[in-house]
Amino acid sequence: MKSIFYSRFFILLPWILIVIIVIDIDTKRSSVRNTASFYFSRMGNVQQQQQQQDARATRTSSGSGGNGTSLPVIYAITPTYSRAVQKAELTRLANTFRQVQQFHWIVVEDSNSRTELVSRFLARSGVRYTHLNVFTPRRFKRTGMPRATEQRNAALGWLRGHRTSKDKGVVFFADDDNTYSLELFEEMRSTRKVSVWPVGLVGGRRYERPLVEKGKVVGWYTGWRADRPFAIDMAGFSVNLHVILSNPRALFKRRGAKPGMQESDFLKQITKVEDLEPKAHNCTQVLVWHTRTEKVNLGNEPKRQQDSVFIEV
Amino acid sequence: MKSIFYSRFFILLPWILIVIIVIDIDTKRSSVRNTASFYFSRMGNVQQQQQQQDARATRTSSGSGGNGTSLPVIYAITPTYSRAVQKAELTRLANTFRQVQQFHWIVVEDSNSRTELVSRFLARSGVRYTHLNVFTPRRFKRTGMPRATEQRNAALGWLRGHRTSKDKGVVFFADDDNTYSLELFEEMRSTRKVSVWPVGLVGGRRYERPLVEKGKVVGWYTGWRADRPFAIDMAGFSVNLHVILSNPRALFKRRGAKPGMQESDFLKQITKVEDLEPKAHNCTQVLVWHTRTEKVNLGNEPKRQQDSVFIEV
Numbered sequence: 001m002k003s004i005f006y007s008r009f010f011i012l013l014p015w016i017l018i019v020i021i022v023i024d025i026d027t028k029r030s031s032v033r034n035t036a037s038f039y040f041s042r043m044g045n046v047q048q049q050q051q052q053q054d055a056r057a058t059r060t061s062s063g064s065g066g067n068g069t070s071l072p073v074i075y076a077i078t079p080t081y082s083r084a085v086q087k088a089e090l091t092r093l094a095n096t097f098r099q100v101q102q103f104h105w106i107v108v109e110d111s112n113s114r115t116e117l118v119s120r121f122l123a124r125s126g127v128r129y130t131h132l133n134v135f136t137p138r139r140f141k142r143t144g145m146p147r148a149t150e151q152r153n154a155a156l157g158w159l160r161g162h163r164t165s166k167d168k169g170v171v172f173f174a175d176d177d178n179t180y181s182l183e184l185f186e187e188m189r190s191t192r193k194v195s196v197w198p199v200g201l202v203g204g205r206r207y208e209r210p211l212v213e214k215g216k217v218v219g220w221y222t223g224w225r226a227d228r229p230f231a232i233d234m235a236g237f238s239v240n241l242h243v244i245l246s247n248p249r250a251l252f253k254r255r256g257a258k259p260g261m262q263e264s265d266f267l268k269q270i271t272k273v274e275d276l277e278p279k280a281h282n283c284t285q286v287l288v289w290h291t292r293t294e295k296v297n298l299g300n301e302p303k304r305q306q307d308s309v310f311i312e313v
Numbered sequence: 314m315k316s317i318f319y320s321r322f323f324i325l326l327p328w329i330l331i332v333i334i335v336i337d338i339d340t341k342r343s344s345v346r347n348t349a350s351f352y353f354s355r356m357g358n359v360q361q362q363q364q365q366q367d368a369r370a371t372r373t374s375s376g377s378g379g380n381g382t383s384l385p386v387i388y389a390i391t392p393t394y395s396r397a398v399q400k401a402e403l404t405r406l407a408n409t410f411r412q413v414q415q416f417h418w419i420v421v422e423d424s425n426s427r428t429e430l431v432s433r434f435l436a437r438s439g440v441r442y443t444h445l446n447v448f449t450p451r452r453f454k455r456t457g458m459p460r461a462t463e464q465r466n467a468a469l470g471w472l473r474g475h476r477t478s479k480d481k482g483v484v485f486f487a488d489d490d491n492t493y494s495l496e497l498f499e500e501m502r503s504t505r506k507v508s509v510w511p512v513g514l515v516g517g518r519r520y521e522r523p524l525v526e527k528g529k530v531v532g533w534y535t536g537w538r539a540d541r542p543f544a545i546d547m548a549g550f551s552v553n554l555h556v557i558l559s560n561p562r563a564l565f566k567r568r569g570a571k572p573g574m575q576e577s578d579f580l581k582q583i584t585k586v587e588d589l590e591p592k593a594h595n596c597t598q599v600l601v602w603h604t605r606t607e608k609v610n611l612g613n614e615p616k617r618q619q620d621s622v623f624i625e626v
Contacts, residue, residue: 007320014327084514088492088602095409095495179401182408200626201397204613207626221620223613286626289401292607300517300536307534313513313520313599 071102073167074185075159075241076174079151080118081110084296087121087313089176094125100185104169106158108151109133117312132158140254146262148175149252156251159244169241170195173234177293184287187279188238194271197280199236200289208233209283210276217276217283225260230267235288237263243270384415386480387498388472388554389487392464393431394423397609400434400626402489407438413498417482419471421464422446430625445471453567459575461488462565469564472557482554483508486547490606497600500592501551507584510593512549513602521546522596523589530589530596538573543580548601550576556583 076097080086090107097103105127109118112135122129134154136147152173163169170191174180188195196217198209203224210232211219220231230237244250250269252262280287389410393399403420410416418440422431425448435442447467449460465486476482483504487493501508509530511522516537523545524532533544543550557563563582565575593600 007324011320011324011327014324084519085602085604088513088604091494091602092405092409092492095412095493096405098412099408179405180408181404198624200401201609204610206397206611206614207624209620209624223615284622284624286400286624289398289404289626291398291401294605294607296514297517298519301519302536307522309597311511311520311522311597311599313602 070168072189072191072241073102073104073169074100074189074238075104075106075155075169075171077106077108077152077155077171078174078176079108079110079148079155080176082115082117084298084313085293086176087117089293090118090121090125093174093176093180094121094127096180096182097127098125099182103128103185105129106155107131108148108154110136110148110151130158144259146252146254146259149254149262153251156244159241160248163241163245165242165245167241170238171241171244172238175234177291178235179289179291181287183285184280187287190279191238191240192277193243193275194237194239194267195277195279196232196237196283197278197288198283198286199233200286202233202235202290207286208236210236210278212278212282215278215282217273217278228261228264230264230273232263232267233290234263235290237267237276239270383481385502385504385554386415386417386482387413387502387551388417388419388468388482388484390419390421390465390468390484391487391489392421392423392461392468393489395428395430397611397626398606399489400430402606403431403434403438406487406489406493407434407440409493409495410440411438412495416441416498418442419468420444421461421467423449423461423464443471457572459565459567459572462567462575466564469557472554473561476554476558478555478558480554483551484554484557485551488547490604491548492602492604494600496598497593500600504551504553504592505590506556506588507550507552507580508590508592509545509550509596510591510601511596511599512546513599515546515548515603520599521549523549523591525591525595528591528595530586530591541574541577543577543586545576545580546603547576548603550580550589552583 078093080090094105097105105122105125107118107122107129109115109132111133114131114133119131122131132151132154134150136150140149156171159169159171170188172188184197187197196210198207200207202208203222205223208220208222208224208231210217211221220226220228222228222231225231247270250266252266391406393403407418410418418435418438420431420435420442422428422445424446427444427446432444435444445464445467447463449463453462469484472482472484483501485501497510500510509523511520513520515521516535518536521533521535521537521544523530524534533539533541535541535544538544560583563579565579
């Protein structure tokens with residue numbers, strides 16, 4: 001009797017152990033797996049599922065879901081143009097964006113075609129991306145004219161063409177010379193309609209911010225044109241993807257647009273001040289900075305190629 | 314006979330399975346564990362072993378070894394000073410450095426004491442660091458004078474006081490406004506004595522670089538003072554920790570130092586041109602850019618506090 005008990009016990013025990021171990025592995029691994037693949041992706045080891053998407057000259061990598069998590073995807077729209085510091089700026093941005101979960105970078109070049117430099121850069125960046133281009137007509141490239149209007153609209157057009165109401169997302173306009181903390185993205189991720197927060201080093205002040213009372217935006221702390229309906233910089237707000245999709249005509253405008261009014265003109269089309277959602281501890285923390293990079297002095301650059309090799313900068 | 318065989322088989326099989334599974338977990342987990350703890354450290358979840366080190370007003374976090382890997386530690390020395398863009402610049406740097414394995418950031422403030430802003434920032438940065446400070450006498454703060462001499466020397470002094478020949482490391486001077494790719498750190502990690510590579514957007518050119526023939530540096534491609542023994546920017550070289558320790562008198566000099574000669578004066582003390590190790594594909598790739606951030610216009614900043622709260626920028 002006793003020996004039967006022991007033999008059964010020794011047969012059952014290991015099977016129970018196996019079940020426990022397998023359950024243990026599955027729960028623990030799934031939490032680190034995303035992190036690891038994410039981290040290694042910076043080394044270019046993750047094969048992105050790149051697809052030629054459609055005739056609109058769109059190149060995109062992987063879909064909107066990814067990772068199987070239910071976090072909304074952050075779509076960061078970055079207009080960019082060819083200049084000496086372009087690759088440096090994109091390098092800094094990618095170094096930041098690589099650490100943001102469920103992130104999709106929409107890079108829109110101001111050019112007639114997608115450049116080799118940006119294409120190669122994005123392919124090696126380790127960030128999920130879509131690469132677009134649209135050329136700004138020369139007549140719009142004057143001082144005092146709003147900048148990057150066509151590029152931002154191209155990105156909005158891509159979202160409306162490639163995302164549906166089933167997709168969960170938050171749209172943010174991430175200019176290529178600003179400085180972004182990682183906390184900023186976690187703040188904006190919960191945007192239900194339109195979120196706002198302070199921006200550092202803008203408008204001739206240390207910061208600008210929405211003034212908040214009882215959880216509602218009631219005014220603007222700004223040093224410049226306080227009469228703007230939304231006295232906020234492009235880096236100071238994010239919009240839920242559903243709002244972008246359900247307002248298909250909301251765009252950045254050239255016609256009648258005054259300098260510095262792009263943000264206000266756009267936000268007027270999709271929301272009201274009283275509906276804004278204040279983030280960053282009721283708009284009391286600066287998590288993004290409107291930094292500007294100096295134009296590079298190339299005074300000693302030789303007129304003709306002097307070096308024996310061509311080097312991309 | 315047959316039943317005995319079956320019973321033994323069913324007793325042994327699960328034990329074999331358990332052994333296989335346990336071996337499998339151990340090998341797979343150890344490779345992702347470092348990554349995961351590293352990634353989560355950016356959220357401030359990793360408790361750094363911070364110690365008040367000594368009377369030299371040094372604050373450091375954890376030792377030199379860490380992680381149990383045998384990779385040399387990269388010691389990046391960053392002089393910094395209080396200004397409107399300081400926190401933004403440090404944010405961008407931390408976002409990059411956080412992704413470099415076995416990294417130790419030595420931040421040296423130009424101030425009489427360690428500021429609250431930088432202390433708080435570093436504590437939340439998720440990067441292993443040492444926070445020092447030394448004030449540059451006012452007489453040295455003139456145009457044309459070399460900058461950050463005292464801060465770099467303080468960092469070298471700290472390394473000589475806190476590291477021994479048993480520690481494996483590579484020392485790099487990482488100014489707070491440059492742009493660094495992650496590849497740069499993997500290139501410099503194998504530095505045996507002194508490594509060199511190209512730097513973008515410097516000396517009035519798209520790039521400067523060491524000219525390499527048969528794996529040796531034979532000259533300099535530069536647009537400015539090509540007569541310098543080492544015509545290279547501060548961001549263009551790294552030094553093995555042993556070289557720093559075995560040349561205890563090698564320092565950046567004030568006395569007799571000409572503008573732009575800091576790098577050359579320092580390198581002359583520790584190496585010869587023919588001993589330099591070219592990195593970045595024989596110095597044909599730009600992996601670091603000498604970007605400059607514009608001074609912020611604070612023209613609209615009110616003279617007296619107008620906002621109802623104080624906000625750090």
